[in-house]
Amino acid sequence: MTLLDTTDTGRGLLTADRYRAELDDGRELYLDGKRISDPAGHPAFKPAADEIGRLLDLQHHPDHQDLLTWQDPATGQRLARAYQPPRTVEELRVQRRSAEFWHAESLGQHGRSPAFMASIAVGLYDFRHQLEKARTGFGTNAEAWYHHTSRNDLVLSHALGDPQIDRSADPVDDPDLALRVLSENERGIVVRGAKQLTTLAPLAHEVLVYLSASFAQRRGEQFVVWFALPLNTPGLVTLCREPLGSSPWGHAHPLGARFDEQDAMLFFDDVLVPWDRVFLLRESELARTGLGRINAWSAYIGHVRYRERLRTLLATATLVAESIGVDGFRNIQEDLGTLAGYAELTEYFLDAAEARATVTDSGLLAPGDTAASRVWSAEVAGKAVDIVRGIGASGLLMQPTANDLANPRLRPHLDRYMRGRGIDAEHKSRLFRLAWELTGDGFGQRQDLYEFVHRGDLARNRINLYRRYDQSSVRERLQRLIAEPTTSPEVQS
Template sequence: MTTSVPAGTSGALTGATGILTGDQYRASLDDGREVWLSGKRVDNVATHPAFSGVVDEFARLLDLRHDPEHVELSTFVSPETGNRVSQAYSMPTTPEELRAKFAASEWWMRESLGQLGRSPDFMSNVVVGLRDYAPELAAVREEFGKNAVAYHRYASEHDLVLTHALGDPQIDRSADPRKDDTLSLHIVEENADGVVVRGAKQLATLAPFSHEVLVYLNGVTAARGAEKFVLWFALPMNAPGLRILCREPYSLDAEGHTHPLGRRFDEQDAMLFFDDVLIPWDRLFLLGDSMTAIKGLVRINAWSLQSTHIRFLQRLRVFVSVAKMVAHSIGVDTFRGIQEQLGELISYAETLELGIIGAEAAAERTPGGLLAPRVSYGLGFWSAGVSARVAEILRQIGSSGLIMQPSEADLTSELRPTLETYMRGHDIGVDEKSRLFRIAWDLVGSGFGSRQELYEYLHRGEPGAGRTRLWRSYDSSAVDAQIRDLISRP
């Protein structure tokens, strides 16, 4: 199925059916988009062997929402059309609506084992933030606010799977982008139809599997006062002139050594190249206003940040279970040091869980009138910091066993009797033990695992810069006054 690029989104609900089925999602990816992998253009993302496992996983998740067991939890009825739409697009105004929104997030993350950083739940919540920020966008230009409202309606009713692209290419980060247009995406022309942009953006996680990309300012460029680079817009992935370059996939099996997580959850990362791409006027949300962009970066992520916390909590729980089972499989779970390490893993999961509960309980009313969780960037940067330690604990517990496990092909070969003798575990057969350790390897040792760990460290923003922003914005005035009072007298 090939679909044309929509001319705009204002009121464009013709043909909208709400939540997609898995088959509808697969068909929607065959839309003429220009995806490149290993020097070749991909004919159809849904059927390519490097991508099909992930597409199948997304199709499974989308189909589950139609199941009577999950439909009420994961969706709600659109008051405008009567369609079932994803809870991730809901705009909560009461604590009950906020709870329903994040109960759906918890469902998404349980089903995907916390492995999909760009599950549809994440970016759909960004679009809710964009919709909530519409009055501030309208203050810059009335049409921008209207476009944000219309885009939320369009994305929710058409059940769009979205990616975003914020970073500039790593060419020379010491250079001033105002003097070298090649470092940042920028406008080369304005005309009656919209603006024409040229340049590149990274790192668009989920790009080949998405329907559209949402591009908005990265804060570094804005802080430098480079107004010409302030661009907020949405664009279909099959837009003329947009090329998608994918990294090496981690989903392919090698000689029967299966990657049980990578095969299902390698959500891909991509560079986006914009070769004089037209952005229609009704797909633009902001141009040329750095301060509105900088303030908006916090506002539009009010709900997606909580979604990220919920996903990382599920990922931590997976680590706890895998580490506990690995320790038991080799009989080391009775050792005091191993028990301390397992307890440390659990302490991280419990801390994050309490932070998530607290952020929701302390929800605040936004200027746009919605109810949003308490801003919790500190919790996010804490998560980025502990992620490496979590992986290190599992590596230490699994030790060399993470490296040497028989493949599925080995298990059905004439070596089977030998494997049962020398490669079984404590109260666990060689089949289950080898599969358990391959899951552990995919978490901490494979290319997929290494990518996941780097993603955890960086995707909330560079932690050092983030902590600096926290220091600059944190209000310690009340306690500062107490300390000054104490030191002002003997």
């Protein structure tokens, strides 16, 4: 079957069992120098795969089906709600409510949730007419790929950034600095290079490859390409970073184990991309304008996820403050109020995106521009984490393990000196370990860095905001004000 087979209705909504089985697809996946044959069964990935599977199973639960799924009018199938192309404000808002449910279940830790990536597939589908104008067949490919992903409920990843080799150099002079098209033939295009940082790649079915905003500085149309591939494509090699959800000392890491989405480098070793999986080729201006267009819904859904992360940080900080009796201190309440303000502002940004929604040329309703809210989110992300760290302070570093608590020689000391206000040492230990995992250990630091980098270069985003902001009316009033000399009022004697 090719993507252009419109008679295929796919396999429908994923279940946990089917999802785990489909990851055992022969992909070339490496962790710590060893090839991994079945990521869903490997200890480094199994807890995260099981968590995604648990959430996918909720789509079949009668209590959640109407929220998490929708009926495709073309096939009568129930599909994941995140794949629904919204055409009305209500359809946009139900996507938001569906994403809120998913991200509440994952405590705002799933940056590359299936709900997020499905919205990018919707964006590509929306942009299909522009792609078709650029080259006959590419828009059809985009539409076919959207139907393929939605009707099979595929879990997706995306790859944008180039390797960090020498960012001062130009890929034209050193082609290994960016993924490039080597050649074209009757079967498709051949690409060589690498992409970072591909979050969720070991746990996804397919990857969508396109360009980050930094590509505008490049010369050479051979670097301008959009396509999608299964992660078991021959010649595509996936290298994972060190897992963050385990400890050699056996400490519990409930967040890291369940929500470490993994980040990976993708190496394209002269990979053939079939023509029906190519969406854009050698069209720099189209790629530049299309980047924001296809991400319109993902930016909106991403803000839903960030709202839940802020709510999680606020609730954690409050519980920590209560557990050590500082919740009544004025400075602590001020810090908690700052976090509450951050969480509340995300609601305003989402409401504004809905209020400013516009109909695209394909008839979908796209959320209003969220560029300013993305800049704000990156600016406050580190501050939110610092507040939790400041309240927990040194207590975040020194908490007993489960084995410490089980040691009869240590336990009396722990009960006496490591308890909290109204809670025993064991409960306090679990709470503070949760706070440390959110803010301080490898998983917490990865999540913090993710918030800073995944929205793109902060300085560039600020500059783009400045350049795009319409100051014309205010500038005109000021120019009129200063056009004539200021006259002083006559002094009355």
